[in-house]
Amino acid sequence: MTNSEFQLHTRRVDELIQRVSALTDSEARTSALELVQAIMDLHGSTVSRLLELLEDAGETGRNLLARLASDPMVCGLLVLHGIHPVPLEQRIERAVQKLAPQLRKSGTRVEVLGIMDGVVRLDLEKEAHELRYSPEKIQATIEQAILEAAPEVVEIVIVGLSSSFVPIETIQPAIQKGKTYEESAA
Numbered sequence: 001m002t003n004s005e006f007q008l009h010t011r012r013v014d015e016l017i018q019r020v021s022a023l024t025d026s027e028a029r030t031s032a033l034e035l036v037q038a039i040m041d042l043h044g045s046t047v048s049r050l051l052e053l054l055e056d057a058g059e060t061g062r063n064l065l066a067r068l069a070s071d072p073m074v075c076g077l078l079v080l081h082g083i084h085p086v087p088l089e090q091r092i093e094r095a096v097q098k099l100a101p102q103l104r105k106s107g108t109r110v111e112v113l114g115i116m117d118g119v120v121r122l123d124l125e126k127e128a129h130e131l132r133y134s135p136e137k138i139q140a141t142i143e144q145a146i147l148e149a150a151p152e153v154v155e156i157v158i159v160g161l162s163s164s165f166v167p168i169e170t171i172q173p174a175i176q177k178g179k180t181y182e183e184s185a186a
Contacts, residue, residue: 001073006072006073006076010076017033017036020032020033020036021033040081043081044081044082044083047077047078047081047083048081048083051065051078051083051085054068055085065085069084069085069086070094070149072148072149072151075091075148075149075150075151076151079150079151079152088115088150088152088153089112089115091149091150092112092115092120092146092149092150092153093112094149095145095146095148095149095150096110096111096112096122096142096145096146098145099141099142099145102141103138103141103142104127105132106132106133106137106138107126107127107132107133108124108125108126108127108138109124109125109127110122110123110124110125110142110158111123111125113159117154118152118153118154118155119153119154119155119156119157120146120150120153120155120156120157121157121159122142122156122157122158122159123158123159123160124138124142124158124159124160124161125160126160135161138161139158139161142156142158143156
């Protein structure tokens with residue numbers, strides 16, 4: 001299953017839960033939601049046990065667990081059940097470190113400023129006079145990497161990311177001792 005197929009399945013599950021939640025028959029609605037919760041609890045317990053077994057399997061098991069935890073689809077499942085073995089902050093730092101060489105090629109550097117309540121604040125610094133990629137492409141690249149590593153993130157704020165475009169209305173004529181540039185040049 002590809003990541004996009006996984007996303008389609010999760011959207012479908014969400015749609016079905018919304019439909020069940022909207023049922024007018026309260027007994028049917030309650031029973032259906034309890035069934036979904038029971039299945040989620042069963043799956044969560046089972047996946048949690050799998051993680052324990054991998055951790056207990058020595059270095060090979062821990063290496064496999066690290067690979068599984070960094071896979072975008074498995075990561076999402078682990079986050080869904082609240083059992084991801086790597087803390088959120090560490091996953092975000094790793095994603096940023098992994099991006100560093102690619103961002104250097106684009107003439108930028110990014111640093112994590114902080115993470116609070118699902119909001120990640122990053123500082124982007126230009127290392128080159130001109131960016132090789134558009135701010136939109138840089139933003140999309142950063143967001144994709146972080147959301148693959150930490151799908152529970154609700155917002156990504158990138159300080160220092162702006163285009164070099166200056167709106168014409170912000171440009172003011174130069175003023176020299178009370179005169180505009182045009183008046184002083186005459």
